Amino acid sequence: MTSRVLHIFNEEGLDLDPHALLTLSSISQGDLRRAITYLQGAPCLFGSSISTKDLISVSGVVTPDVVQGFFAACKSGNFELANKEVNNVIAKGNPVSQMISRLFDVVVEANDLSDEQKVRIIKKMGKSDKRLIDGADEFL
Numbered sequence: 001m002t003s004r005v006l007h008i009f010n011e012e013g014l015d016l017d018p019h020a021l022l023t024l025s026s027i028s029q030g031d032l033r034r035a036i037t038y039l040q041g042a043p044c045l046f047g048s049s050i051s052t053k054d055l056i057s058v059s060g061v062v063t064p065d066v067v068q069g070f071f072a073a074c075k076s077g078n079f080e081l082a083n084k085e086v087n088n089v090i091a092k093g094n095p096v097s098q099m100i101s102r103l104f105d106v107v108v109e110a111n112d113l114s115d116e117q118k119v120r121i122i123k124k125m126g127k128s129d130k131r132l133i134d135g136a137d138e139f140l
Helices: 002-012 020-027 032-046 052-059 064-075 079-091 096-109 115-133
Strands: none
Touching (some): 002 020, 020 032, 032 052, 064 079, 064 096
């Protein structure tokens, strides 16, 4: 995928931030068609010099800092703080289903949680994801 993306950048005369290629690979999840779609949108909005921030903006993915902030609020044990963070995530237009997916990765990689805690958290996340798929309100 990388060589094809670089070829497209060169042919289109675009300037690519060094970290943007890794970001593009990550946000497109290795899907070349999706990556090309992001590449088509970014220059229209941001010009010929494309940065990591530009690609994230075009893709609409939930950024790592949003996921980490939400995870920290949940770990705090403070319901009010966690609830406030949920409202912030939704108010900013972040897709909740994507948030659950990204949060899954954070939970799995968390060194300060036991395997048993991770399993309990992930089971609840799975139930929430199913409810969203079934049409539940994002605030639930």
